[in-house]
Amino acid sequence: MSIDGMDTHAAAPAWQAMARFERVDFLVPDDVVYLNAASHGPRLARVQQAARRALDAGTTPWRLDMDAWHASIEDVRRGAAGHLDGDADGIALVPSVAYGLSLAARNLPLAADETVLVLAGQFPSNLLPWQQRCRDVGARLEQVARPVDADGRPGDWSDAVVDAIARAPHLRIAALPQVHWHDGSRLDLDRIAAATHARGAALVLDLSQSLGALPADIVRWRPDFVASVGHKWLLGAYGLAYLWASPAWRERGVALEQHWIAREAATVFDSPPSPPPLARGARRFDAGGVAEPQRLAMSAAAFSQLRDWGLERVHAGLQARGRCLREALRAQGLGEWLAAAPGAHFLGLRPPPERLAGAAAALDRAGVIHTARGSVLRLAPHLHVDDAALAAVAALLARSGG
Ligand SMILES: Cc1ncc(COP(=O)(O)O)c(C=O)c1O
CATH class of the missing domain: 3.90.1150.10 (Aspartate Aminotransferase, domain 1)
Structure with missing residues (x-):
C-alpha cells in the first residue's frame, strides 16, 4: 500500500x-x-470462510442438525462471555444494542423525579431507551457535558461524570459507555462504577466501542446490564449483539418479546396450556431470529481468532x-x-x-x-x-x- x-x-x-x-x-x-x-x-479471512460455509450449508436445509445449531448458539455465548466475566449464563443474544438497552430500561426501577445520567452526545441506542422511559414515568434525564481545558480543547470525562453522579438529585441509573464513540475518549469506569454504587444507583454500560479492544472488569464494576454490538471491535457479524445481565436480573428480568427460543425447549412446541419455564440465565432474554446460522458462524469465527491471538x-x-x-x-x-x-x-x-x-x-x-x-x-x-x-x-x- x-x-x-x-x-x-x-x-x-x-x-x-x-x-x-x-x-x-x-x-x-x-x-x-x-x-x-x-x-x-x-x-x-476466517470470518469470511465461516460465512461462506454457512451460506453453502443453507442450500441443504434438510441436513440442518438442530443439536449442532444449539451447540453453535452456546459457542457464541461462551465467546462473548470470554470478553466479560466468562459466565455464558450471563449472555443473551440480541439484534442490537438498542434492543438490549430497551430491555434494561424496561426492567430497571425508575420513578417520577428520579434521574438517569448519560453523556452529552452519547450514541442514540444508549440514549433513546432512557429518553423514552424518563418521559413515560416523569423522570429526569441528565446529560453530562464534555469538559474543556483552558485552550478550549475537549478534556477528560471522568471527573465531570463522577461529579455529576455525586450531585444528581435522586440518581437511579447511570447509563454510560467506556469509550465515547465520537473520538475514543475513555472513561475511568473503576471510579465511575464506585461512585454510582455509592449513590445506590444502577449502572448500565454500552461497551460497543471498547469490547474486544479494552478489558471489561465486570466483577469490579458490578453493572446491572451491559450491551455491545458484535461487528466492531469484536469483528463478528452485524445484527448479532450481546446483552449481559447481572445474576439478579437473570432470575427476575422480563423479556421484550415472547419468543420460543427464550423458553425451556422440552415442551414449548407442544402447545402447553401456560407458558413453559424461561430458559436458564440470560437466555430468557434471547431475541427471536437473531441466532441465524451465518451470523453465528461469523461471530464464532471472530471469537476464535481473537482467542487464538x-x-x-x-x-x-x-x-x-x-x-x-x-x-x-x-x-x-x-x-x-x-x-x-x-x-x-x-x-x-x-x-x-x-x-x-x-x-x-x-x-x-x-x-x-x-x-x-x-x-x-x-x-x-x-x-x-x-x-x-x-x-x-x-x-x-x-x-x-x-
Ligand atoms: C457506542 C455505540 N453503541 C451502539 C452502537 C450500535 O447500536 P445498535 O446495535 O443499536 O445499532 C454503535 C454504533 O453503531 C455505537 O457506536
Whole structure:
C-alpha cells in the first residue's frame, strides 16, 4: 500500500511480530487504508470462510442438525462471555444494542423525579431507551457535558461524570459507555462504577466501542446490564449483539418479546396450556431470529481468532495503534488536533475549522477510510494497520493545509 509514494507497509513493529498479527488474516485490499473499525470491524479471512460455509450449508436445509445449531448458539455465548466475566449464563443474544438497552430500561426501577445520567452526545441506542422511559414515568434525564481545558480543547470525562453522579438529585441509573464513540475518549469506569454504587444507583454500560479492544472488569464494576454490538471491535457479524445481565436480573428480568427460543425447549412446541419455564440465565432474554446460522458462524469465527491471538495481546496491540497514531500526529505538528484527554484505541481529530474540509478531502483522495462527523475526523485502525501506514496518514494530514 502507498500513500503519495510512501511505503505504508515497512517492517512490522516488534509487538506485531510477537503477537503474530498477520495482515493476511484480514481481507482489506492493499490500496485501502481502512481506519473505520469504530463503524465496522475489518473482515477477517476466517470470518469470511465461516460465512461462506454457512451460506453453502443453507442450500441443504434438510441436513440442518438442530443439536449442532444449539451447540453453535452456546459457542457464541461462551465467546462473548470470554470478553466479560466468562459466565455464558450471563449472555443473551440480541439484534442490537438498542434492543438490549430497551430491555434494561424496561426492567430497571425508575420513578417520577428520579434521574438517569448519560453523556452529552452519547450514541442514540444508549440514549433513546432512557429518553423514552424518563418521559413515560416523569423522570429526569441528565446529560453530562464534555469538559474543556483552558485552550478550549475537549478534556477528560471522568471527573465531570463522577461529579455529576455525586450531585444528581435522586440518581437511579447511570447509563454510560467506556469509550465515547465520537473520538475514543475513555472513561475511568473503576471510579465511575464506585461512585454510582455509592449513590445506590444502577449502572448500565454500552461497551460497543471498547469490547474486544479494552478489558471489561465486570466483577469490579458490578453493572446491572451491559450491551455491545458484535461487528466492531469484536469483528463478528452485524445484527448479532450481546446483552449481559447481572445474576439478579437473570432470575427476575422480563423479556421484550415472547419468543420460543427464550423458553425451556422440552415442551414449548407442544402447545402447553401456560407458558413453559424461561430458559436458564440470560437466555430468557434471547431475541427471536437473531441466532441465524451465518451470523453465528461469523461471530464464532471472530471469537476464535481473537482467542487464538490472545485477548491481552489484542488489547495491547490496539492501544499501540492509538498511541502510534497520536505520536505520528504530534511528530507532524498536529498535536493541537487531538483532544486534551488521553484517548483510547481510536481518535477523533479536531482540525481548526479552516483545515477541516481540506483534511477530509485529502483522506478521501488517498483512500483513507474514516468517519467525518461535524468537526471531528474519526480514525479507528485495527491490527491490520501498521506504524508506517499511520505515519503516512499523519504526514498526509500535515500536508493537507496546502
Ligand atoms: C457506542 C455505540 N453503541 C451502539 C452502537 C450500535 O447500536 P445498535 O446495535 O443499536 O445499532 C454503535 C454504533 O453503531 C455505537 O457506536
